[in-house]
Amino acid sequence: MKLVTNRTGVCPHCGAPKSPPSGAAVPRSLDSEVLHYDLEALAAEAAVDKVFDENARIRVTQQDIRKLLDKRRKGLK
Amino acid sequence: MNALARAIRVLVADDEPHIRQVIAAIVRSLGAEVVAEAADGGEAVKLYGELRPDVVILDINMPRMRGDDALTRILALDPHAVAIMMTAQDTIDTVHDCLDRGARHYILKSNRAEDIYGLLAECWPDCQALALDKEAA
Numbered sequence: 001m002k003l004v005t006n007r008t009g010v011c012p013h014c015g016a017p018k019s020p021p022s023g024a025a026v027p028r029s030l031d032s033e034v035l036h037y038d039l040e041a042l043a044a045e046a047a048v049d050k051v052f053d054e055n056a057r058i059r060v061t062q063q064d065i066r067k068l069l070d071k072r073r074k075g076l077k
Numbered sequence: 078m079n080a081l082a083r084a085i086r087v088l089v090a091d092d093e094p095h096i097r098q099v100i101a102a103i104v105r106s107l108g109a110e111v112v113a114e115a116a117d118g119g120e121a122v123k124l125y126g127e128l129r130p131d132v133v134i135l136d137i138n139m140p141r142m143r144g145d146d147a148l149t150r151i152l153a154l155d156p157h158a159v160a161i162m163m164t165a166q167d168t169i170d171t172v173h174d175c176l177d178r179g180a181r182h183y184i185l186k187s188n189r190a191e192d193i194y195g196l197l198a199e200c201w202p203d204c205q206a207l208a209l210d211k212e213a214a
């Protein structure tokens with residue numbers, strides 16, 4: 001992919017810094033380590049979300065269900 | 078306590094044919110009769126209405142109509158229906174929901190086959206008593 005860069009960076013008339021032309025990609029580093037780091041951060045975030053999701057849904061065993069049924073039959077809930 | 082003079086009639090609903098076979102085999106080994114098998118919730122409701130079994134064993138995750146929705150419809154047809162949920166769904170919310178809807182028992186499919194046999198055998202006297210009550214009503 002070819003990056004479009006801000007050719008001079010300053011206005012030829014007044015010398016003020018130029019903002020990138022609309023629609024042009026902001027030049028940035030394509031350094032693979034930076035991209036790799038971003039993916040790792042996303043993966044870490046997803047892992048945290050997954051653990052949270054799994055903890056939010058309380059799982060039960062057959063023993064828990066047995067106790068729950070006993071409680072319900074005794075009128076407790 | 079009077080005993081039921083005939084075998085308990087059971088409807089088994091599960092979308093997995095091999096699971097249905099295992100459940101049906103366990104049910105027969107308990108001396109009950111499997112009157113029909115259903116592959117989804119809608120079929121279970123239809124067969125329940127036609128055959129009026131004493132007990133229905135329902136999976137939850139089934140295509141077209143889920144087992145918990147089938148449970149609600151079956152209980153609307155017959156408020157005395159005796160339903161046993163047999164499912165892999167092991168979240169507390171699902172268990173509470175099914176019991177709130179009117180399921181009598183809840184068995185996890187994650188148990189080993191011999192444990193499922195034991196669990197069904199354990200709830201069988203209750204099912205027999207309920208079937209007897211239903212017949213007397």
